Amino acid sequence: MSTANSATSGASKPASTRAKPANKFEAAADWTDGRLGIYTLAKSNLRKIFPDHWSFMLGEICLYTFIIIILTGVYLTLFFKPSMAETVYHGTYAPLNGIRMSEAYASTMDISFEVRGGLLIRQIHHWAAIVFVAAMLVHMMRVFFTGAFRKPREINWLFGAGLLFLGMFDGFMGYSLPDDLLSGTGIRFMEGAILAVPLVGTYLQFFLYGGQFPGTDIVPRFFTIHVLLIPGIMLGLLVAHLILVFYHKHTQFAGPGRTEKNVVGMPLMPVYMAKAGGFFFLVFGVIAAASAIATVNPIWAYGPYRPDQVSTDAQPDWYMGFSEGLIRVMPGWEIRAWGHTLNLGVFIPLMVFPLVLMAIWVYPFIEAWVTGDKREHHIADRPRNAPVRTGFGAAWISLYVLLLIGGGNDLLATHLHLSINSITYFVRVGFFVVPVLTFFITKRWCLGLQRRDKDKVLHGRESGVIKRLPHGEFVEIHEQLPQDKLYKLTAHEQPQPLELPAEVDENGVARKAGPIAKTRAKLSEAFYGEGGQIAKPTAEEHHEITSGHGHH
Amino acid sequence: MKKLSARRRHPLAALVVLLLALAATGGLYAAFAPAEKAQADTSAQSLAIEEGKKLFAVGCSSCHGLDGQGSSDGPSLVGVGSAAVDFQVGTGRMPAQQSGAQVPSKKVVYSQAQIDQLAAYVASLGPGPVAPTKEQYTSTDPNDVAKGGELFRTNCAQCHNFAGKGGALTKGKYAPTLENTSPKHIYEAMQTGPQNMPSFPDTTMPEEQKKQIVAFVSHTNDEPSPGGLSLGSLGPVTEGLFGWIFALGALIVTAIWVAAHTTKAKKS
Numbered sequence: 001m002s003t004a005n006s007a008t009s010g011a012s013k014p015a016s017t018r019a020k021p022a023n024k025f026e027a028a029a030d031w032t033d034g035r036l037g038i039y040t041l042a043k044s045n046l047r048k049i050f051p052d053h054w055s056f057m058l059g060e061i062c063l064y065t066f067i068i069i070i071l072t073g074v075y076l077t078l079f080f081k082p083s084m085a086e087t088v089y090h091g092t093y094a095p096l097n098g099i100r101m102s103e104a105y106a107s108t109m110d111i112s113f114e115v116r117g118g119l120l121i122r123q124i125h126h127w128a129a130i131v132f133v134a135a136m137l138v139h140m141m142r143v144f145f146t147g148a149f150r151k152p153r154e155i156n157w158l159f160g161a162g163l164l165f166l167g168m169f170d171g172f173m174g175y176s177l178p179d180d181l182l183s184g185t186g187i188r189f190m191e192g193a194i195l196a197v198p199l200v201g202t203y204l205q206f207f208l209y210g211g212q213f214p215g216t217d218i219v220p221r222f223f224t225i226h227v228l229l230i231p232g233i234m235l236g237l238l239v240a241h242l243i244l245v246f247y248h249k250h251t252q253f254a255g256p257g258r259t260e261k262n263v264v265g266m267p268l269m270p271v272y273m274a275k276a277g278g279f280f281f282l283v284f285g286v287i288a289a290a291s292a293i294a295t296v297n298p299i300w301a302y303g304p305y306r307p308d309q310v311s312t313d314a315q316p317d318w319y320m321g322f323s324e325g326l327i328r329v330m331p332g333w334e335i336r337a338w339g340h341t342l343n344l345g346v347f348i349p350l351m352v353f354p355l356v357l358m359a360i361w362v363y364p365f366i367e368a369w370v371t372g373d374k375r376e377h378h379i380a381d382r383p384r385n386a387p388v389r390t391g392f393g394a395a396w397i398s399l400y401v402l403l404l405i406g407g408g409n410d411l412l413a414t415h416l417h418l419s420i421n422s423i424t425y426f427v428r429v430g431f432f433v434v435p436v437l438t439f440f441i442t443k444r445w446c447l448g449l450q451r452r453d454k455d456k457v458l459h460g461r462e463s464g465v466i467k468r469l470p471h472g473e474f475v476e477i478h479e480q481l482p483q484d485k486l487y488k489l490t491a492h493e494q495p496q497p498l499e500l501p502a503e504v505d506e507n508g509v510a511r512k513a514g515p516i517a518k519t520r521a522k523l524s525e526a527f528y529g530e531g532g533q534i535a536k537p538t539a540e541e542h543h544e545i546t547s548g549h550g551h552h
Numbered sequence: 553m554k555k556l557s558a559r560r561r562h563p564l565a566a567l568v569v570l571l572l573a574l575a576a577t578g579g580l581y582a583a584f585a586p587a588e589k590a591q592a593d594t595s596a597q598s599l600a601i602e603e604g605k606k607l608f609a610v611g612c613s614s615c616h617g618l619d620g621q622g623s624s625d626g627p628s629l630v631g632v633g634s635a636a637v638d639f640q641v642g643t644g645r646m647p648a649q650q651s652g653a654q655v656p657s658k659k660v661v662y663s664q665a666q667i668d669q670l671a672a673y674v675a676s677l678g679p680g681p682v683a684p685t686k687e688q689y690t691s692t693d694p695n696d697v698a699k700g701g702e703l704f705r706t707n708c709a710q711c712h713n714f715a716g717k718g719g720a721l722t723k724g725k726y727a728p729t730l731e732n733t734s735p736k737h738i739y740e741a742m743q744t745g746p747q748n749m750p751s752f753p754d755t756t757m758p759e760e761q762k763k764q765i766v767a768f769v770s771h772t773n774d775e776p777s778p779g780g781l782s783l784g785s786l787g788p789v790t791e792g793l794f795g796w797i798f799a800l801g802a803l804i805v806t807a808i809w810v811a812a813h814t815t816k817a818k819k820s
Contacts, residue, residue, distance in 0.1 A: 130791065318796070
């Protein structure tokens with residue numbers, strides 16, 4: 001089951017001494033090998049081992065939805081006209097008959113109502129995009145909570161972060177293209193955000209939009225960026241991401257026979273390839289089914305964009321929702337001085353927007369610095385065994401969800417019969433309070449689970465069988481855990497907090513620790529000190545308890 | 553005069569006076585009496601106002617005052633017109649159950665005949681928007697839907713949403729959904745501007761345009777969603793929820809299923 005020996009015979013023999021190919025497949029393989037060297041590639045990669053765990057397939061969901069998006073996107077470009085030239089609609093959708101609109105909107109209407117399969121492909125494209133970014137976020141959280149970002153995978157963590165960031169913006173550009181009322185509102189929103197940048201805002205806006213809003217340039221420009229520039233970069237990052245996954249090999253959860261130096265699982269060929277290939281079609285199937293069941297971005301209902309019109313429920317797609325929340329809960333502060341206005345109500349959210357994402361992306365480097373750990377890690381952590389990290393991740397999620405609530409405050413208000421003002425005030429206060437509370441609750445929770453694990457290791461599983469002793473006492477029989485379970489519960493290592501070097505060294509020279517070293521030691525104490533983890537049971541403790549007689 | 557005066561005691565004088573009086577009364581009656589039909593209408597109208605006044609005294613006067621002059625609990629109804637009464641009472645908003653951010657529509661408590669009587673009474677307090685006739689709010693031109701859509705997106709969508717599904721206003725107030733609102737009531741709402749809604753009188757929005765908007769809303773309510781479930785026509789928020797819960801949820805369940813079906817050294 002571990003990394004394997006070659007399955008492809010004859011690869012190492014020189015071509016001249018090789019026997020005649022047995023059949024035409026082998027002949028074809030030989031032909032290709034002579035030109036591309038596939039035998040060497042195959043030898044080193046086909047028996048690559050992948051560990052089996054459902055959470056390791058989240059990245060695959062991202063990969064497959066990305067492929068689905070590209071395939072359907074190509075189909076859509078065949079019919080979409082990225083032009084803001086004005087036209088009058090005379091298509092099959094009667095409720096818009098005779099309405100003025102842009103070519104972009106009219107061609108999206110045609111894709112939806114006249115092109116064969118167009119509406120389904122459009123919906124697959126859009127649903128796949130929604131799921132793509134969602135899956136990337138979940139994949140990222142899996143990597144985060146299991147500590148799979150640790151050395152040697154830090155760079156791949158950043159590649160992933162780049163993919164998420166680009167995915168969000170490509171999605172934003174994508175739903176801006178049809179030039180419907182909602183997408184136009186989104187572009188208008190972006191214009192406002194750019195204008196809020198001090199000094200250069202106006203110039204940036206003119207540069208990007210080619211003049212005053214809306215102009216005629218923004219849709220064609222977004223089109224090029226959406227179908228060419230960003231997907232190109234994403235494809236490059238994706239390949240690099242996958243190459244690094246191959247190079248580093250996959251992480252695995254602790255278990256008997258699994259070490260930092262091996263990978264236990266299925267070989268790529270044939271098992272994992274079949275599984276992954278099959279999973280692609282399952283993903284495509286689920287996305288296609290969702291697209292056939294539910295409508296997404298019904299542009300015909302929004303109507304064409306006109307700068308004088310707007311509809312309520314004008315939210316961005318979910319992955320931009322937290323920026324909407326930032327804008328909605330921010331008080332409308334302004335500073336007016338020297339004939340200029342600094343629009344803090346928009347500028348501060350604009351600055352906090354990247355910080356929210358950066359907060360989670362820099363965490364691996366902070367953790368590496370605090371722990372001072374330079375070793376490689378290939379065994380994934382259970383979240384409970386890293387309470388500070390888990391607490392931080394949960395706090396980040398709570399902040400993110402809170403901002404989503406802020407972004408959807410109007411729908412929350414109407415559907416839960418609340419006041420939109422109360423929701424906004426709640427989010428304002430919660431922005432500062434909820435993540436802190438979440439951090440402490442999650443950390444305590446992790447510690448509780450660690451205690452529970454310790455208890456299970458030492459005292460076994462509660463069997464549910466109640467025994468009455470001769471003197472009348474009732475006790476529950478505890479069953480010892482099997483060896484492999486014990487291993488899983490105790491395999492994690494527990495780092496010790498860093499200690500500051502002695503104030504006076506062996507030669508009597510005073511060495512004062514700088515403020516950075518002191519901060520680091522303090523953080524390290526917080527991570528791994530007394531309140532940071534529960535000491536796991538030692539073999540001696542376990543032996544002492546289990547070697548005795550009786551139930552306990 | 554002397555001649556007339558000399559005969560005033562004539563035995564037939566009383567008869568002559570009587571005949572003259574009768575002729576004058578009959579002539580005046582013939583000259584001034586309204587046509588027989590109009591005469592009947594007036595009595596029905598005044599009857600309706602009478603009945604309406606009684607209903608008003610029982611159901612409305614505690615807040616709006618005995619003469620509809622208003623009080624600290626309810627606004628004056630002088631000049632709101634029959635359209636306002638037909639809308640407020642016809643959608644169940646009035647009589648209000650309790651004060652609050654906004655009075656919601658609920659079960660209608662009066663019959664249409666009673667509503668008409670109440671409307672007649674309130675209309676008699678002062679001139680105001682008149683409840684529309686069926687011709688006013690029923691569109692016959694198929695192009696009205698497209699025109700109404702454009703008007704709707706310009707004037708209504710910012711509160712009621714692009715498909716008339718409603719939206720939030722400040723401090724617990726809201727623009728209600730138009731899904732189950734009858735064409736007549738939509739028309740009346742535009743005429744009268746109930747609660748937080750601005751009014752769109754004929755001077756700013758001609759009758760024709762109101763009719764087109766009604767046509768658009770009715771069409772939107774009846775139109776099946778071409779792309780599958782509409783998810784409430786509430787925009788990207790519900791789409792995001794659906795994508796996370798059902799699409800990504802299904803994919804994760806699938807992943808768990810795939811990962812669970814593998815060769816294992818030990819079956820767990």
